[in-house]
Amino acid sequence: MVEGREVETLEHIRETPRGERIVTALARxxxxxxxxxxxxxxxxxxALLRENPKPDETEIRDGLSGNLCRCTGYQQIVEGVLEHALDHGTDSL
Ligand code: FES
Incomplete structure (x- = not known):
């Protein structure tokens, strides 16, 4: 299914400025x-922040709608993204 396509892994993503912010957002x-x-x-x-570097809460929740989290209720994830993961003009990707 991926023949001829580019596969981007989480390991690569986390090494980018945006990926570092995402990891920080989830952790903090x-x-x-x-x-x-x-x-x-x-x-x-x-994927969300690549298309929309400054999503609002609704857009973040929509961007996560295909992912299930049984533990957090999503609130901490959304708040972490709003506080730590939004682009402030430092992305080069
Ligand atoms: S932290 Fe999301 S399922 Fe446990």
């Missing part, structure tokens, strides 16, 4: 509890 915001959903959440946030 309390958006990681058991951690089961965290890789998918991080990749979904990367």
């Amino acid at each position: 915001g309390g958006g990681v509890q058991c951690g089961f959903c965290t890789p998918g959440i991080a990749v979904a946030l990367e």
Whole structure:
């Protein structure tokens, strides 16, 4: 299914400025509890912030709508993103 396509891993994403902010947002915001959903959440946030560097709360929740988190209720994730992950003009990707 991926033949001829580019595959971007979480390991690569977390090494970018935006990826570092996403990891910080999840960690400092309390958006990681058991951690089961965290890789998918991080990749979904990367896709969201790549298209929309300054999403509002509704847009963040929409961007995460395909990901299930049984622990956080999403509030800590959303608050962490709003506080730590938004682009302030430092992204080069
Ligand atoms: S942190 Fe446990 S499912 Fe999200």
